[in-house]
Amino acid sequence: MATPTPQVLPPALTALNDSMVETYHQENRGVPRQFAHHITTLSPEITASSVIHDNACGPAVVTIEILNRISDKSQHPTIMATDISPGMVHFGEKIAKSNGWDTVTFDVMNASQLSFKDDTFTHSFTNLIIPVPPGCLEEIYRTLKPDGTAIFTSWKSNGFINLIRRAATQIRPGVEFGEVFKKERIAEEEVRSNFEKAGFRDVHVVARAEKLHYKDRADLEALLLGPFGKFITKTWSEEEVARLPDVAESMLTEEEAKVQGVDLVACVVTARK
Numbered sequence: 001m002a003t004p005t006p007q008v009l010p011p012a013l014t015a016l017n018d019s020m021v022e023t024y025h026q027e028n029r030g031v032p033r034q035f036a037h038h039i040t041t042l043s044p045e046i047t048a049s050s051v052i053h054d055n056a057c058g059p060a061v062v063t064i065e066i067l068n069r070i071s072d073k074s075q076h077p078t079i080m081a082t083d084i085s086p087g088m089v090h091f092g093e094k095i096a097k098s099n100g101w102d103t104v105t106f107d108v109m110n111a112s113q114l115s116f117k118d119d120t121f122t123h124s125f126t127n128l129i130i131p132v133p134p135g136c137l138e139e140i141y142r143t144l145k146p147d148g149t150a151i152f153t154s155w156k157s158n159g160f161i162n163l164i165r166r167a168a169t170q171i172r173p174g175v176e177f178g179e180v181f182k183k184e185r186i187a188e189e190e191v192r193s194n195f196e197k198a199g200f201r202d203v204h205v206v207a208r209a210e211k212l213h214y215k216d217r218a219d220l221e222a223l224l225l226g227p228f229g230k231f232i233t234k235t236w237s238e239e240e241v242a243r244l245p246d247v248a249e250s251m252l253t254e255e256e257a258k259v260q261g262v263d264l265v266a267c268v269v270t271a272r273k
Helices: 011-019 031-039 061-068 086-099 136-143 159-171 188-197 217-224 227-233 238-250 254-259
Strands: 051-055 078-083 104-108 121-127 144-158 201-213 261-272
Touching: 031 061, 031 121, 031 144, 031 201, 031 261, 051 061, 051 136, 061 078, 061 086, 061 121, 078 086, 086 104, 121 136, 136 144, 136 188, 144 159, 144 188, 159 217, 159 227, 159 238, 159 261, 188 201, 188 261, 217 238, 227 238, 254 261
Parallel strands: 051 078, 051 121, 078 104, 121 144
Antiparallel strands: 144 261, 201 261
């Protein structure tokens, strides 16, 4: 099997990830944690003998979900958590230390160029990696043990990012967006095909939606002017940035305005080596 050329995350995107560390759960209203809670219920049984990769771990939401369910620390699995963002890794280390989780290690690592040996893990979790780098699926496959399980989520449609895109285009027609701000992500059939090409079997893909809620206008404004908003408006004038909340609010659908929230839809994948 040919190995795709690993791709290094652009420095600006690494900086975005680092800037979100302390406010990650607040900025995302717990949505990644909701997906993490769901996907950790889909895996084969996790025991003390399991060896788990929390891939592109962010602030360790998958690790937190797994270990919070196991009160007896002597039954904790081995978890190796990795992320390309040093800030996310340092945050995860602090969480593990504060909880006394001795079976967890963290390392800065590119998801498309893992340093682990072949056939290392019984389980591999990848929750909402942005963007999915070339070679990522092949590396998950390589590092899983035979019959190991991969559980993976990627955005199919992110209503919050799409809202920012629409508003930004209204304010600055012709504005360019990077990889992380693509309007739509990927469809289920394409995801399934990519996993099968990487060598996986028993590939199952379903779409799952969670709602990103805001409490009021001030809360919506805080969301829009958070790390993602700052990332795309960093070259804007103060006047242009000030327009973003009004323009975005005007573009909410009737249903979105009524429930005060937008849908975030992910493709959820389970597959075996």
